[in-house]
Amino acid sequence: xxxxxEWQIPKIxxxxxxxxxxxxxxxxxxxxxxxxxxxxxxxxxxYNKDKANPFLFKNILSPFRNLTxxxxxxxxxxxxxxxxxxxxxxxxxxxxxxxxxxxxxxLIDFGKDKGNIARYLKTYVKKPIKFAILTHLHxxxxxxxxxIVKNFNINQIFLLNSRNEKPPKQKEFxxxxxxxxxxxxxINFITTQDILNGLSFNVGNVEFKFLSxxxxxxxxxxNSLVLLATYQNKNFIFLGDVGFATERKISKFCEKNNIDLSxxxxxxxxxxxxxxxxxxxxxxxxxxxxxxxxxxxxxNIYGHPDKKTLERxxxxxxxxxxxxxxxxxxxxxxxxxxxxNTERESxxxxxxxxxxxxxxxxxxxxxxxxxxxxxxxxxxxxxxxI
Numbered sequence: 001x002x003x004x005x006e007w008q009i010p011k012i013x014x015x016x017x018x019x020x021x022x023x024x025x026x027x028x029x030x031x032x033x034x035x036x037x038x039x040x041x042x043x044x045x046x047y048n049k050d051k052a053n054p055f056l057f058k059n060i061l062s063p064f065r066n067l068t069x070x071x072x073x074x075x076x077x078x079x080x081x082x083x084x085x086x087x088x089x090x091x092x093x094x095x096x097x098x099x100x101x102x103x104x105x106x107l108i109d110f111g112k113d114k115g116n117i118a119r120y121l122k123t124y125v126k127k128p129i130k131f132a133i134l135t136h137l138h139x140x141x142x143x144x145x146x147x148i149v150k151n152f153n154i155n156q157i158f159l160l161n162s163r164n165e166k167p168p169k170q171k172e173f174x175x176x177x178x179x180x181x182x183x184x185x186x187i188n189f190i191t192t193q194d195i196l197n198g199l200s201f202n203v204g205n206v207e208f209k210f211l212s213x214x215x216x217x218x219x220x221x222x223n224s225l226v227l228l229a230t231y232q233n234k235n236f237i238f239l240g241d242v243g244f245a246t247e248r249k250i251s252k253f254c255e256k257n258n259i260d261l262s263x264x265x266x267x268x269x270x271x272x273x274x275x276x277x278x279x280x281x282x283x284x285x286x287x288x289x290x291x292x293x294x295x296x297x298x299x300n301i302y303g304h305p306d307k308k309t310l311e312r313x314x315x316x317x318x319x320x321x322x323x324x325x326x327x328x329x330x331x332x333x334x335x336x337x338x339x340x341n342t343e344r345e346s347x348x349x350x351x352x353x354x355x356x357x358x359x360x361x362x363x364x365x366x367x368x369x370x371x372x373x374x375x376x377x378x379x380x381x382x383x384x385x386i
Contacts, residue, residue: 081102081205084204084206085098085099085100085101085331086329087120087327088268088295089116090295090322090323090325091144093112093300094109094111094297096110096111096144097238097268098120098121098124099203102204104204105127106130106208107121107131107154108132108133108238110132110145111144115144117144118151120327128155131154131157131201132158133158135240136241138220158190159189159190160189160213195210195213195214198257206229206230208227211226211250214253221240221271222243222246224239224246226239228261228264231332235261236265236266236267236268237264239270241271243277247278247282254285261285262286264286265287266291267292267293268293269292269309272294273304273310283312289317291340294322295322298324305321326342328343
């Protein structure tokens, strides 16, 4: 059937003119793009609407003539809470921890391992990191700081402003290793007064509070930003490289501000488990049984982990070391206890903790320290081991 002349679509002999209209290069890239450009040209440029009928063009009938306008509804995808994951990224003699909940991420410290942290983040983190925290300015915590900030999308970064007045001057940026390459508007320089005022932030359903420092120290380790994270009425604490003196200050600060450390079930051990941290008095502040995570290199020159400190930690529960286990991930789920997954093997701990028969030397002496005569009468909701 031959269409009437007025219904026939005229042929466009010169495609180059179409590309000029669209602002494209003269070279035709592919048929799909070319078809799209021609379609736009025919519908929007060549044809004019009929004044009598806005849906009827002079030479072609619009397929949308029966549609009415509507307001677009912006629907956000609901993300379920499947648990909180805490991953100690194996970065040798350094530290880097990734926390995930409801599709949001927090990164604590940047290690120094020639790209292992970056490779891990590239593999497992598919969204922007909501918050990143640099605990203090030592190379084993900030060695890959610039590379990671430049190559990954991070919304906000927290650093301690040890000057306590104004952000560091440009000449002081050398402490941050080529800081001028990083966007300044990403970085929040927090002060000790901010911490005293209760500075906090949320990642999913996990609330983070800053516990230290509340005063500037001459020792950079004691200026470490200490964070307490709370999820499902359970706490996990990240202690940076603080020593005995700062541990006492943290205890007093928590007591004064009604912060319950006895709910702490996961402890990022301070200062790579050195002999100058993790006093028995401080460890007794936490739950009866808790998980200890140590990040350090095997046979390092600092003698980490210290044997006596390690013995103190093992009295309170399982101890995991990155130099033996590789990447370590703890998953906390509501009413399902805590599961531990390492590069070596996965361990799903039962509701009532039992001794683990493992090859790792760091776990040989892990034993249950809470004994019960009647298992059926245990209050599982209040039993910290789950």
